[in-house]
Amino acid sequence: MRKTNSLLLASVLGIFILALAPSAGAGPVPDCCSPRYNDTVMNSYRQLQYKMSIYGQPPAAGQGLRLGIYQAQAAYGPGATAKNMQRLEKAVKAAARFGVQLLSFPELYTSGYTMTPQQAQQVAQFRDGPVVTQSRSIARKYKMALIVPYAEKAKGAGGKLKYYDSIAAIDAKGNLIVSYRKTHLWGKEERANWSFGKELCPVFLINGLPMSLLNCYECEFPELSRILALKGAKLIVGPTAADCYDTGPDGKRSALPYPDISRTLIPAYAYANNIFFAYSNHCGYESLKGHQWHYRGNSIIAGPHGDIIAAANHQQDTLLVADIIPAFYGPTHPESNYLKDRRPRLYQELVAPKAGFLPGGWVYPQYRGGREIIPPSDKGK
Numbered sequence: 423m424r425k426t427n428s429l430l431l432a433s434v435l436g437i438f439i440l441a442l443a444p445s446a447g448a449g450p451v452p453d454c455c456s457p458r459y460n461d462t463v464m465n466s467y468r469q470l471q472y473k474m475s476i477y478g479q480p481p482a483a484g485q486g487l488r489l490g491i492y493q494a495q496a497a498y499g500p501g502a503t504a505k506n507m508q509r510l511e512k513a514v515k516a517a518a519r520f521g522v523q524l525l526s527f528p529e530l531y532t533s534g535y536t537m538t539p540q541q542a543q544q545v546a547q548f549r550d551g552p553v554v555t556q557s558r559s560i561a562r563k564y565k566m567a568l569i570v571p572y573a574e575k576a577k578g579a580g581g582k583l584k585y586y587d588s589i590a591a592i593d594a595k596g597n598l599i600v601s602y603r604k605t606h607l608w609g610k611e612e613r614a615n616w617s618f619g620k621e622l623c624p625v626f627l628i629n630g631l632p633m634s635l636l637n638c639y640e641c642e643f644p645e646l647s648r649i650l651a652l653k654g655a656k657l658i659v660g661p662t663a664a665d666c667y668d669t670g671p672d673g674k675r676s677a678l679p680y681p682d683i684s685r686t687l688i689p690a691y692a693y694a695n696n697i698f699f700a701y702s703n704h705c706g707y708e709s710l711k712g713h714q715w716h717y718r719g720n721s722i723i724a725g726p727h728g729d730i731i732a733a734a735n736h737q738q739d740t741l742l743v744a745d746i747i748p749a750f751y752g753p754t755h756p757e758s759n760y761l762k763d764r765r766p767r768l769y770q771e772l773v774a775p776k777a778g779f780l781p782g783g784w785v786y787p788q789y790r791g792g793r794e795i796i797p798p799s800d801k802g803k
Contacts (some may be wrong), residue, residue: 441704467706467737468495470516474743475723475732480521484630486747489657489698490522491732493721494739495706498534503545503553504531509571511560513741518564520743523594523629526569526659526702526719527639530587533573535663536542536708542615546575546585549601549672554590562596567628569635573659587616589635589661591626599626606646608639617793622646625653630732636664641682641701644691645772651695652761656748660688661702666717666736671712684733693728694760697755698746700724705737728750729740777793 458459480488497505510527517525529535532553533545547553557570564747574588586603593599603619604612623635634655640646641660664683667675684701692699703720721734723744734740753759 443623468739470494471735471738471740472520472731472743473734473740474520476520476743476745476769477747480523481629481745481747485749486745487523487629487631487657488521489659489723489742489744489746490520490525491515491659491700491702491721491734491740491742492525492527492725493703493719493734493742494528496528496531496534496704498536498708502534503532506534507553508556508600509621513569514560514564514566517741518566518745520655524567524569524659526661526700527571528704529589529661529663530573531571531572531661531704532706535704536710537573537615538710539614541571542578542585543575543583546573548575549588549590549598553621554592554598554601557590558592558596558598561592561594565594567594568592569659571637571659574603575649585615586619587612587637589623589637591623591635593628593771596674600624602635602637604637604640606640606643612639622649625650625655631748632633633657633659636660640665640701641691642687644694645651647691647695647697647699651697655697657698657700657746659700659702661782663704664720665715665782667716669716680718681727682718682720684718684722685730688722689724689728689730692724692726693754696726696751696759696761698723698725698731698748703734704737705734727754780794 485636486778494509494513496502496509510532514525522761537545545686552556553572554570557568561568570590570592572588572590574586576586587607588604589602591599591602600623602623604616605619605622607613607616607618624635629688632654634653636646637660638660641662647658664680666679669675688699688701699722701721703719703721704717707719708715708717718736719734719736719745721740723731723742725731726748732742732744734742
């Protein structure tokens, strides 16, 4: 009888363990995104929520700055630019109530991110066009520096127009500091719409704090944040359009969700470079040709110790506000320092045209005229 019970118990435990074990063929499970909620719930997400980590007064010049990150469902499609510019000023007005000194918007906020190449060319503007000019006026009116991502067009060699996924950095006096053109384009859609920028964003001062910009996919490259930190940046702001999944015309979601780098890479890179790092994302939805993108809404501000200072909920329109004060953070190690302890001579392979340390080697992409050159052997893949 005792032996029978033991065998029965072993069988039950075996079934229980098998039930808990993942399937050998199981893939990654979507990790963040909600189902389609009813109108009441969705409308609640469109109410602007405020999440803050601030002190009694905004930082004085040279001490730091009060940073705002505006995460919201933006307009897209025809007429989006005018609607988003109206909303931009409302967001600036709301941020001004809390003494925000620099306010960032998501990638391609003014036009909406989801576009065909033809639409991208239609909405793109010169750096002295209406979007940047109006943004400069708003910055001057509210005495607030702005980070305004937009679709830029510019004349290239021979007067030919080229188009860029750009970010305008504007100071509190309304001066355009830089119009930064994205250098690392993500996926075939971006590469069909935009040309590659040729230079990284310079380090510039806002309220006396040295800072710089990365654009969406660029935030995921450790080399880029390291270079900007070595140039003296104490804050990097990365406007982004990171989604969670794409729903096709058949109603099916994409099998592999985009990773939530705001909780993995952003704090890690902040720690590795002893800087503040802010990720400035969209939330909500955009649609194009029967496809719908659900943005992650994972905006975050991370501190030099890899700490999360402020973070938005995935679905919620949110204004994050945090005081960025480097003096409030000490070193991360008792003696060592990642930036000072580097040995650059050992890193030459990182910038070699061919990486022989991968099986079979790997030739890095090459570019001509702002476009990637695809080797004949790779065409059709």
